[in-house]
Amino acid sequence: MGGVLACLRGWHPALALAELKALLPETTTTATAVDRWWWLEGEQASQRHDVLGMSSGLQCFLKDAVVTSTDGLLPADWLEGMRTSLLAHPVSGSVAVRAWKQGGKIPSWSLSSLAGELGGLLNDMGCTIDLDTPDHVLALIGDGPSASLACGWMEGDGQAAFSSGQRRAGERPFFKPVSLDPRLARLAVNLASGPANRGPVVDPMTGTGGFLIEASLSGRACMGLDIHSEMVVGATMNLAWAHDDDVPSESSVKRGDATRLEDVLPDAWLGKVAGFVLDPPYGRNSHGSMDSDQLLEAAMTSAHAVACRDAGFVLILPMHPIMPHPMAPLPLDSDINLLNGEWKELLTMVERCGWKPVSVHAERVHRSLSRLILHAKYAPRD
Numbered sequence: 359m360g361g362v363l364a365c366l367r368g369w370h371p372a373l374a375l376a377e378l379k380a381l382l383p384e385t386t387t388t389a390t391a392v393d394r395w396w397w398l399e400g401e402q403a404s405q406r407h408d409v410l411g412m413s414s415g416l417q418c419f420l421k422d423a424v425v426t427s428t429d430g431l432l433p434a435d436w437l438e439g440m441r442t443s444l445l446a447h448p449v450s451g452s453v454a455v456r457a458w459k460q461g462g463k464i465p466s467w468s469l470s471s472l473a474g475e476l477g478g479l480l481n482d483m484g485c486t487i488d489l490d491t492p493d494h495v496l497a498l499i500g501d502g503p504s505a506s507l508a509c510g511w512m513e514g515d516g517q518a519a520f521s522s523g524q525r526r527a528g529e530r531p532f533f534k535p536v537s538l539d540p541r542l543a544r545l546a547v548n549l550a551s552g553p554a555n556r557g558p559v560v561d562p563m564t565g566t567g568g569f570l571i572e573a574s575l576s577g578r579a580c581m582g583l584d585i586h587s588e589m590v591v592g593a594t595m596n597l598a599w600a601h602d603d604d605v606p607s608e609s610s611v612k613r614g615d616a617t618r619l620e621d622v623l624p625d626a627w628l629g630k631v632a633g634f635v636l637d638p639p640y641g642r643n644s645h646g647s648m649d650s651d652q653l654l655e656a657a658m659t660s661a662h663a664v665a666c667r668d669a670g671f672v673l674i675l676p677m678h679p680i681m682p683h684p685m686a687p688l689p690l691d692s693d694i695n696l697l698n699g700e701w702k703e704l705l706t707m708v709e710r711c712g713w714k715p716v717s718v719h720a721e722r723v724h725r726s727l728s729r730l731i732l733h734a735k736y737a738p739r740d
């Protein structure tokens with residue numbers, strides 16, 4: 359069998375890959391024929407364990423994995439190859455086989471009968487089969503569009519969707535239409551801040567606290583600010599609700615101005631903030647005399663002043679949809695049609711504030727609205 363394969367969820371594989379790279383910054387990722395499967399090299403088992411506990415876009419890891427194109431291959435030959443691989447990488451303890459497909463079926467290949475055959479192979483090798491509480495799960499994934507199979511020992515639960523439990527935005531005690539859904543909020547926090555031990559996370563305009571909930575649940579020190587007391591009270595309520603009234607001491611919401619972060623953040627955080635997640639208000643007159651462009655520039659400048667030198671920034675803005683909806687990252691020099699303002703001016707402004715744009719993705723909201731997810735990294739200023 360081969361190396362470690364990261365299997366991404368289907369919601370937005372390109373964003374999920376960007377998140378994975380942020381969470382495993384020292385790891386090399388290599389493409390396969392499937393945009394949801396990536397070989398990893400250089401990571402530790404403990405890092406994979408941490409990533410599984412906090413990622414939004416990762417479905418599972420497969421250890422000692424094999425990826426095979428079924429083109430021109432017979433199931434019996436594939437099984438013979440798997441037998442050799444399994445014999446070369448035996449496991450101790452009980453086992454089960456779990457099979458699922460993504461993106462449709464592979465014509466002429468039955469995953470359930472292959473799973474049965476794999477179970478037979480493992481049995482012949484002397485493994486105890488335990489379908490309820492196995493020590494090891496051999497996962498078999500069939501990718502319809504590429505007619506490929508991935509098979510390996512699964513780490514993680516392989517759930518197809520990020521589990522946000524009961525904390526969907528609409529379920530929270532304080533809800534506004536601006537509330538971000540947990541899946542995107544978690545991904546943005548991870549993309550901006552990287553591994554959990556890097557330093558605190560700040561949401562300078564926290565609204566109902568969607569980013570803050572995900573940052574605190576993923577074990578990070580974090581603070582959300584809002585200029586409006588109503589939002590501060592509401593986000594505080596939401597944070598308490600997400601933690602069953604047991605909010606970690608290093609997570610908090612404060613009333614404060616995103617353009618003056620150094621006045622509000624604890625002294626110990628100054629120059630140490632690892633990640634910023636920002637979903638600013640749109641339109642004119644959102645902040646007294648400042649229009650939304652000035653507000654954004656002042657907030658990004660203020661963030662730069664309190665950031666650590668490898669900090670990340672994720673900015674979310676509304677944009678007109680691109681058809682068909684792009685799943686790959688958008689080239690930074692493409693002509694992006696923002697709902698408010700000009701893309702090229704936005705990029706120049708971001709750079710002026712000391713942030714270097716790294717990637718930009720679009721997420722579909724509905725037929726006439728998408729979201730832009732811009733990831734930028736700290737750049738030293740003159």
Ligand SMILES: C[S@@+](CC[C@H](N)C(=O)[O-])C[C@H]1O[C@@H](n2cnc3c(N)ncnc32)[C@H](O)[C@@H]1O
Pocket residue numbers: 536537538562563564565566567568569583584585586589614615616617637638639640644645653
């Ligand atoms: C689009 S909402 C954020 C929504 C949030 N992501 C959520 O999940 O609820 C923007 C927030 O920015 C706040 N805001 C506007 N100007 C601000 C400023 N100068 N400093 C801090 N917060 C500000 C608004 O009160 C509003 O709650």
